[in-house]
Amino acid sequence: MIVADIQKRLGTFELDVQFDADHETVVLFGRSGSGKSRTLAAVAGLMRPDSGRIAIAGRTVYDGASRIDVAPQQRNLGLLFQQIAVFPHMTADENIAYPLTGWSAEARDRRVRELKELLRIEDLGARYPAQLSGGQQQRVALARALARPVDGLLLDEPFSALDEGLRGDLRAELLRLRSDLDVPVICVTHDLREAHLLADRIAVIEAGRTLQFAPRGEVFQHPASRQVAELTGVRNIFAARGLGGSRVELDGVAFEVATPVAAGATLDVAIRSERCLLRRIEPGEALPPNCFVAEITSELAFGSTYTLRLDPVGPGPTVEAEVSSHPYDVLGIATRKRWVVELPANDLHVMQAS
């Protein structure tokens, strides 16, 4: 278990983050410069906070009030850096054995062998980092970080220096290792897909603050604010007004939502682009609830998906919809531009306006 409550002033930048991690993967998600890497550095002991408290496995390693500050070498954590930092003057074996001081030669060799097997780098032990690919180097670094029994694993954008293919391999590797590790894993990333793939819980960090700290599904389906929605990739966020009951009005159209709202309340309503539906209705048929008419004004093909921009014909919001290539072909979207757009009540997420 890792518990962190960190305050730090860096010039005009103020860091004030709280989160905890049990035996799970917690992702600190945010843009570059949001303070997430500094948060990790504070947990590792490489940056001293101004105040707050950090505890690892029940032991307080930092406490501003009682002036406890345990050195990084005594925090018993494994840390994987963004820059691939295997020691260039040591072979892969020497790198992995590096933290195993005070072990007998026999125990050390056995441990190094185990780790190489675990990370599938058995044949690379005698090589120097310059003779290894980026992905192999990062595997060596991961083996080294896990060599000692640790109370937590910290990953600082661990895959961002790798090519897309290798990144995928290593993510899969990490997921596989995850089940054996049985320690808290804290992973810093700005990659939305990586966050979604790895996280049990996500702390969304922006400008030094934790905007939302919740289970992955919660963050993605029920962002706490417009800012969180934007950061987690929601492309459709509208200013709306409460109509009472469970109805809101946006851009002149009344929509049914899943939660009760106060009449006259200023709200933000969000819907992910893959949740916006395109429908066809018979001529003369009345518009069903939560629908409006719109026209496709631009489309972007991403191979397996299409992203469509739909401008309203009459009242209604401008929305971005994402359609998989199969329905795109079946519906004949390429040839037909005017559609009825449905924003389903269950997918319209209502937030207090910020």
Place this chain on the structure above:
Amino acid sequence: MTDMAASRAGGRGSQRVWSLGALFASPALLFAAFVVVPLLALALRGWQDGQVADRLTSSFVLHALQLSFVTSTLSLAIALVFGIPAAYLLARARFPGYRLLTIIVELPMVLPPTVAGVALLVAFGRRSFIGSTLDEAGISLAFSTTAVVLAQLFVSAPFLVRSLQAGFEAIDPTFEDVSRTLGISELRTFFRVTLPLARPALLSGAVLCWTRALSELGATLIFAGNFEGRTQTMPLAIITAFESNAGLSGAIALSLVLLVVALVLLVAARFVTRGHRGAL
């Protein structure tokens, strides 16, 4: 990938250099000749003399040789003990006045050695405050072998510190952070990671420092004097031989020794540094 990059750069380089090559060849060759001709002349005269071996076994020369090697090695040892921490601090710590300190450390490199000798004499000579205090304690610095070492240290240590500082600055501090998060103390990290990574800079700095100490003349002459067996190092012996009956031939014999030593060291240093790079 680096190989490819290198070959591409090389390919581009050889295309561009070709036209410039013709233009720059003459001054470059002239300069090379300017360096090589005197050294060859020295070797040739030594060969013609035929008595180099005899001259080198006279007690006067042997004393100078021994003294030179002992004092410059001592200077290097002291420079290492104090210079490694100093260079590391200058590379990593940011304290008020660090820029000024960097300049002060480098000052002896550009200072005429005779000025260094006068300064040392004024500071540590018998009539100075420090010198007279030490004198009362029974320690006399000026005109002793210790003075030779101090003079050499003063002018040569900056070469080590300068080179090492640059070497330390080139090391990504992340390596040190990694080591600490792996449970290794800061001091151990320094010896297992930082210093080994700075090895090329350490080696070249040490070679520069040692050879500079070996060739030290001006400061030694003023601060330590010219006493055979006590303060007369090789460069001083060359001057003495030059001004004595033995004349130029004695000076040539001694110069040849220093030339050979310098050459061997330079080649050895290159070889060792390259060996390290190969391992990387």
